[in-house]
Amino acid sequence: MARFTFRLPDIGEGIAEAEIVAWHVKVGDRIEEDQQVADMMTDKATVEMESPVSGVVVELAGEVGDQVAIGAALMVVETEEAVAEEAPAAAAPVAEAVEEQVEAETPGVPEAIEAPAPLPLAGGAGGGPVQTDPTPEETSPPPTPPASGRGEEGRHVLASPAVRARAKDLGVDLSEVKHDGQHIRHADLDAYLRYGSGQGYHAPHASRAREDETVKVIGMRRRIAENMAAAKRAIPHFTYVDEIDVTALEAMRADLNANRGSRPKLTMLPFLIVAICRTLPDFPMLNARYDDEGGVVTRFGRVHMGMATQTDAGLTVPVIRDAQDMNVWQLASEIGRLAEAARTGKIKSEELQGGTITITSLGPLGGIATTPVINRPEVAIIGPNKIVERPVFAGDDIVRAKLMNLSISCDHRVVDGWDAASYVQALRKLLETPVLLFAD
Structure with a gap:
């Protein structure tokens, strides 16, 4: 067994640090190479970080909202065999820094x-x-009901941190959400909840007080x-x-x-x-x-x-x-x-x-x-x-x-x-x- 330290790679010119906006793993999880492990936000965009190795997560750099410097340890993984520490970690593709806006015909942008x-x-x-x-x-017209409830088997699901968090709270498996674009958006999730989950849409009950909540200002x-x-x-x-x-x-x-x-x-x-x-x-x-x-x-x-x-x-x-x-x-x-x-x-x-x-x-x-x-x-x-x-x-x-x-x-x-x-x-x-x- 050996330990591999995954250091935050250079994810943009002039970027000195990035903020942790989401963890997709926790200590003790077994992960595979290229598995998404975290979402990091720079001044301009959110970047999905993928693990360069397979193994078991033994240490994470911090909590959501913490800043991590470029080159600093982001995650420590225990691997089956030694991995060259010097091997540069590839920067993950830019993800949904900004996803869709509830469409008001902005086209792309805005109408x-x-x-x-x-x-x-x-x-x-x-x-x-x-x-x-x-x-x-x-x-824009309301979302059309999904034609199918299941996504392509084994396919990596792309969605913004906000959509992922909402789906998690609702207990929805994003791989089952039908979508037309490359990324799952809130409108797709709404359509799934309304038409694709088998539960149908129910009008809200009469007005009632919501529970108080404390929301951390991050990202x-x-x-x-x-x-x-x-x-x-x-x-x-x-x-x-x-x-x-x-x-x-x-x-x-x-x-x-x-x-x-x-x-x-x-x-x-x-x-x-x-x-x-x-x-x-x-x-x-x-x-x-x-x-x-x-x-x-x-x-x-x-x-x-x-x-x-x-x-x-x-x-x-x-x-x-x-x-x-x-x-x-x-x-x-x-x-x-x-x-x-x-x-x-x-x-x-x-x-x-x-x-x-x-x-x-x-x-x-x-x-x-x-x-x-x-x-x-x-x-x-x-x-x-x-x-x-x-x-x-x-x-x-x-x-x-x-x-x-x-x-x-x-x-x-x-x-x-x-x-x-x-x-x-x-x-x-x-x-x-x-x-x-x-x-x-």
Whole structure:
């Protein structure tokens, strides 16, 4: 018999440590080579760790919520024969750092401007997930009942830590849950419970008190808490809100979608991003990052648009690189790709970094106005709100109009109220006369 120390491998450039968010084994368990043993969270993603050897677990590095340094012992395994301690442990594939969001047609992202932790976890932070479409018209259908109750025999089941924990609490074997994608999501689990378990769905009883519970703040939720607290402590926020008539823009969007062919469906988000990119050159103080320690503001010539995206694990902020060079169709494709990658845990670390300004929205769930939290170290975050129909005066007539409030939160250390108000007025001009979005 020999003991093998499994050390935490290098799981990302610049990563010095990772947090234990789930153990899938305990001391005394017999494990096999390549068996998943733990989920480790970095600043950007959750990584599934797999054992490089077979044997019996004799020691674990710590409890859920503890930090483990790269190269430090994660687990000690007693093996049948000696294993070269020097043999590098392969980094496990990135798992579901962020899983799916209860689908609100964000495509991939959002049909809502859905879009992070991450970047410091934006802030969309304050405003919520960016839903790509603030309109209430498009909602996803309920999950379809699973056609079969059993998964493929012997196949490794992929699911986020949150889904695994929920299934464990419910006593559900995930291998029996039917799913269409590569990963089992909450919607798949809901469908199994409703249709596939043989128990059927039962409406809840009358309202009753729940038991008190204490929940440890770990993983993505802890990152969000730390980032939001740091943003509010360091940045003197102010928020400006104005009303925009998007009647013509919504009509243009409907026409383009009716003739889109094989191109992706357009939500409101691509139009908003085009308008933001066209107006930012005249307001360079908004497309910037503030270095607190150095006392330096860097104003960017290119627009790397952060997109606050709600996922099963929490809020993340994928970044659309060089958004100023894309048209609405290209933006729609990139929004969908990034949102899907974020929800399935396949988002790359570099796709969560380098944003210069962020957009965030609650989509159809949005209210009259939001006061989003800035995605530090950026200096501005834009939050479109819900589109509503209201009667408005047009001369002596009263007509029906689609109206949307637009919020912008700014860092008052580098952005003045006049700048924010002037910028929103420039946005308003483009959005209320959408043909200008396509003019040279």
